[in-house]
Amino acid sequence: MTTTTLAVLVPLLPFLGAVAGLLLGRNAPGFVRPLAVLPTLTALALAVVVAVRQGGDAALTAATELTPTGSVPIELSLYIDGFAALVAVLVGTVATCVQIYSTGYLREDPRYPSYAALVSLFTSAMFLVVYTGDLIVLLVGWEVMGICSYFLVGHYWETPEARAASLKAFLVTKLGDVPFLIGLFALATDAGSFEITKVLDAVAHGGLGHPTVIALLLLAGVAGKSAQFPLHTWLPDAMAGPTPVSALIHAATMVAAGVYFIARLLPVFEASQAAMVVLAVMAAVTMVGSGLAALAQDDIKRVLAYSTIGQLGYMTGALAVGDRSAAVFHLLSHGAFKALLFLAAGVIIHAAGTNSLAAMSRTSRLRERIPDAYWTMTVALLALAAIPPFSGFFSKESVLGAAEHVTTGHTEHAPGAAGWLVLLAGLITALLTAAYATRLWLLAFHGRGAEAPDHGRQPLTMTVVLWVLAVPSLGLGALAYRTLPGWFDGNDLAPTVTTSVLGTGVALAGALIAYAAWRHLRPLAAVAPLGAVAAHPEGDAGQVEAEAIATHAPAYGDVASAPDPADPGRLLLGPLYRHAAVGFHLDAVYSALFVRPVQGGASLVRFLDREVVDTYVRGAGALPRWLGAAVRRAQTGNVQTYVSALLAGTVVLAVAVLLVASGA
Amino acid sequence: MHLAYPAVLAALLFCTGLYGVLARRNAILVLMSVELMLNAVNLNLVAFDVWLSRAAEETLHSGQALTLFTIAIAAAEIGIGLAIVLAVYRARGTSDIDRLRDTAEGHETDTSETGPGTEKAEATA
Amino acid sequence: MNPAATAALAAAQHGFLSPSGVEIAFVLVGLATLGAALVTVTTRQLVHAALWLVVALGGLAVEYLLLTAEFIAWVQVLIYVGSVVVLLLFGLMLTKAPIGRSPDADSGNRWAALTVAVAAAAALVWVVVDAFRTTWIDLDGPAAGSTEVTGASLFQNWVLPFEALSVLLLAALVGAIVLSRKAKAESSSPPVNARSVTKSSLGVTESSDREGAR
DSSP states (O other), X not given: OOHHHHHHXXXXXXXXXXXXXXXXXXXXXXXXXXXXXXXXXXXXXXXXXXXXXXXXXXXXXXXXXXXXXXXXXXXXXXEEOHHHHHHHHHHHHHHHXXXXXXXXXXXXXXTHHHHHHHHHHHHHHHHHHHHBOBHHHHHHHHHHHHHHHHHHHGGGTTSHHHHXXXXXXXXXXXXXXXXXXXXXXXXXXXXXXXXXXHHHHHHHTTOOSOHHHHHHHHHHHHHHHTTOTTSOTHHHHGGGSOHHHHHIIIIISHHXXXXXXXXXXXXXXXXXXXXXXXXXXXXXXXXXXXXXXXXXOOBHHHHHHHHHHHHHHHHHHXXXXXXXXXXXXXXXXXXXXXXXXXXXXXXXXXXXXXXXXXXXXTEESHHHHOHHHHHHHHHHHHHHTTOTTSHHHHHHHHHHHHHHHHHXXXXXXXXXXXXXXXXXXXXXXXHHHHHHHHHHHHHHHSOOSEEOOOOOSOOHHHHHHHHHHHHHHHHHHHHHHHHHHHHSSOOOOXXXXXXXXXXXXXXXXXXXXXXXXXHHHHHHHHHSOOOOOOXXXXXXXXXXXXXXXXXXXXXXXXXXXXXXXXXXXXXXXXTHHHHHHTTTTHHHHHIIIIIHHHHHHHHHHHHIIIIIIHHHHHXXXXXXXXXXXXXXXXXXXXXXXXXXXXXXXXXXXXXHHHHHHTTO | OBTHHHHHHHHHHHXXXXXXXXXXXXXXXXXXHHHHHHHHHHHHHHHHHHHHHHHXXXXXXXXXXXXXXXXXXXXXXXXXXXXXXXXXXXXXXXXXXXXXXXXXXXXXXXXXXXXXXXXXXXXXX | OOHHHHHHHXXXXXXXXXXXXXXXXXXXXXXXXXXXXXHHHHOSBHHHHHHXXXXXXXXXXXXXHHTTOHHHHHHIIIIIXXXXXXXXXXXXXXXXXXXXXXXXXXXXXXXXXXXXXXXXXXXXXXHHHHHHTTOBOOOOSSOTTOHXXXXXXHHHHSHHHHHHHHHHHHHHHHHHHHHHHHHHHHTTSOSTTHHHHHHHHHHHHHHHHHHHHO
16 A cells, blocks of 8 residues: 555544444444454554655655635645654654543443543544644644544543533633634745745745734734643643543643644744744743642642643744754654653552542552552653653753744744743753652652552553653654654754753752652641542542542532642742642633623623513514404404405405595 | 487486395395496487497497397396395395395304394294 | 397397387386385385385386286286285394384495495496497297296206206295294294203203104
């Protein structure tokens, strides 16, 4: 088969798997698990083959026009360069791992068939976004991901948190998608085509009329999808979904779509200096803010969610300094270790019976119960904290290196200010990342108190996946930073000495500070008992997690934080802790700025509709009703009355005709 | 003779019959009024036929022929009409036109049991 | 001679203030006829209405004679006075019409009827008088409606309609018989609540008919 056919099959297979899963889910439960895993696995294999055949050479393009669509043609087209090929491999890997993991995680869930089908559909949509060469087709995949994430985040729809979170995820990403759509149309109008290659040609020849407007509009959609400030608020709440969903959607694929999109169309953004500065500011605010917020979260998955936002900030930062190779490099390594982190967190939640770090810090011997999760989580956290030689170190250094490269004024694409901004924010975030990674590790695995309950070994499907993902987390960076430039733009991705020393230094400093704070506060934990565990510890992991999420707010007073005096984040953040725990009140600001005015407007509209418009409607209806009643009264049934009226009318008409005829 | 005399007489007779049709309650009296109206028309036909047959050289006497036909048709009509009235009377026990109100709005039961005509019917009986 | 000149000539020969004998007779009989008709539609005694109708129809026969239409006059007497009124009287008797004054011979529609009738009369009289105030009928010469003339025109020019009319009469005859027969079949049931009884007794009636046929 040709590479093109293989590439077409990659998004198609999970899609067919999803359709078959939805159709057969109820009637043939035996087919559901193979239908979930095999198409995704095959798609991964095909994606690997495609990547090998493409090999980082010139982009592979193929296009077919389905039907004429008017002024600007829309084509089903492929555009596979090194970025697309490698990101597709990442997507396939993570999706396969998640599907395998889900078979164990949700093994007793009655809604598993639809869940698996939606995950397949989601994977297919992401493949479509990655491989397509047409912006409208990209938009299709983009929106399918949006709706799938809505359904998947709301998987535990019995809990109000999950319902609210799914709605929020949908609405906030849609808030970004509206300007995104307008931006796409503006871009296509300026460039005369939806084809990415033609758009890039037009940009290269200066064909864009309004680069800043287009770039900013597109940026809004990217901010929504990739959870960048100020549209990031949906991501922490989306942790109300099952952990594998968090791993798939909110770590490696959906949020990566935004970054990948900018990477594809980077020349469009580079055409506008203002957009690049906005991108840099966005990245910097996102990085630092999410780092601070992550330190204050009590829910283990919300810590990871904020860390996702921060790592995505690194990627947008790399894009803001015009280095898409670094951005996609970080995307690849982050995808691997963040998926691992989430999946391991799922195991931890299952074993501990809670998602609260405060409760885990009062539980001992948790690491002996789940050694696989402990070791792989340690690897992933080291990668997250960018400690050499783990993969996160290399990718993050490539970002910082690119920023430093810009600050020294060696490039014409990005403004120097953006470089400084990204570099400083990146270093601060490195410190914060190391601190919250350390806090997470210490609180989760080094608690003191009652022994963790023994549930026996975790299902093999769940632990094997962890080790599979641990491999790239451990070794991808060191292997890739030499080979990847060949696949990408050819930029050097090797870490520079300055940034390496600086980055590793602040990371170690952050880890040490967090450790010191933890040691200092540790005795307090024994004084202040705290914690609640799931009511059904013998249930499958999905059920335990759903109960943990549902009970967090009643048990600790908030879905995000816990009143734990022994939390090192409380000492480190000081007065900021309170604000960081609720995401710096951004939800409250949105509530005041948007939700309440909209609700007020809705009640106003309801009032206008019920009291004003309906009055007219009722009035308009009353007159015919009265007329009808009057006419009905005339229907006496007396024939003589009818004939009288008839003849009276005849006389009147005859007289009228006579008068007219005689000219009177 | 002045043509206005028969014409005015016919008009007045017609309107008298009209009044009877509209105002009489008994169906047979209504039929009588119809006869009056028909006769008024007959008078008109005859008068105009006489007038026109004098004015024209050749005439078909269509007015008089039509009068004859009308008389015949009226006889047939009165026969059928009386048969209908009899049938109604046998079915309903009355031949009062304003009590046959089956087509009235909101009519649900037989008008002989309800409605404004009940008292009058009793008075008639 | 144009019509206007004819009218002027006629006006010269005749006059409103010098009516001929025929005219005087016509008006007097016409007044009697109209009066009888008015009594017919207003009297409270139903049988009297039929009798006054005889007077009115008889008066009309006289008017036909005055208009020289003698054949029609006799037909009028024969058919209307002779048969129609008799039929009507039979109808009154068969429907058990009250003999003597009935206070509610007129329905509640009376005033509306009066209004419509007076308005129609006013409009018609106004139009007729306005149209024919200068038109005279010449009644001299051979009678326009003698039996010979009428017969000749009827059987020369109007044979086909005449025969068709016989078919119509036959149909009316059959129809009247059918209606009466059906009514007769139902007359066995009491008149009150006749509808429901009719429905329930229909099968019985039919079966009895069949037995009778056997």
